[in-house]
């Protein structure tokens with residue numbers, strides 16, 4: 001399903017309401033809410049809103065467990081760090097216990113080994129099923145999502161939940177949840193803003209199926225729900241709205 005809104009500010013509010021609603025429901029149902037955050041610029045508005053009293057005060061943050069969909073392999077202080085951005089905009093401003101937060105990057109370990117460790121953290125908090133309550137995703141103008149980039153081997157992954165690998169096109173190590181894990185989630189929400197995403201959004205949703213070229217096509221929850229939140233600019237090439 002796709003929801004198209006005027007601009008990113010409006011979409012931020014829709015996403016913040018949804019986050020609060022899902023968190024409350026999960027906490028009421030099973031005593032915890034598990035979420036994988038996205039990096040990039042798209043979620044910044046959402047994180048800022050969630051840190052405001054209007055939203056913050058509605059969530060029992062002691063029962064929120066925070067993971068990431070992907071990370072650039074840099075320390076948290078680096079301006080490229082997805083976790084660093086989430087701390088600055090959200091996590092430093094809400095009472096979520098530090099032990100509930102699982103950044104992907106860690107010192108003194110390879111991205112590949114960290115991927116195996118991260119899988120264990122997911123199992124510890126989510127159980128062997130690995131079903132996130134919510135996974136937030138962005139999409140690049142090349143159709144990548146998380147660190148599932150066009151033409152990379154990680155797109156073929158069928159078993160592992162987390163992978164660390166060297167991304168030649170960006171000259172950096174990445175660590176990412178894989179499509180098989182993401183697709184187990186109860187709810188997956190994509191944020192897509194801006195005219196530069198219009199072509200990729202059209203190709204992913206209405207173009208021919210080619211997940212090697214447009215990896216966001218790999219995202220189809222098995223039993224959960226998929227929601228695309230787009231602004232008018234990103235949705236401008238879609239035929240079905």
Ligand SMILES: O=C(O)[C@H](O)[C@@H](O)[C@H](O)[C@H](O)COP(=O)(O)O
Nearest residue numbers: 039040041042138139140145146
């Ligand atoms: O670490 C990353 O690079 C991301 O998680 C990536 O998948 C991102 O979500 C998209 O590139 C969209 O980025 P923007 O929101 O900045 O357009």
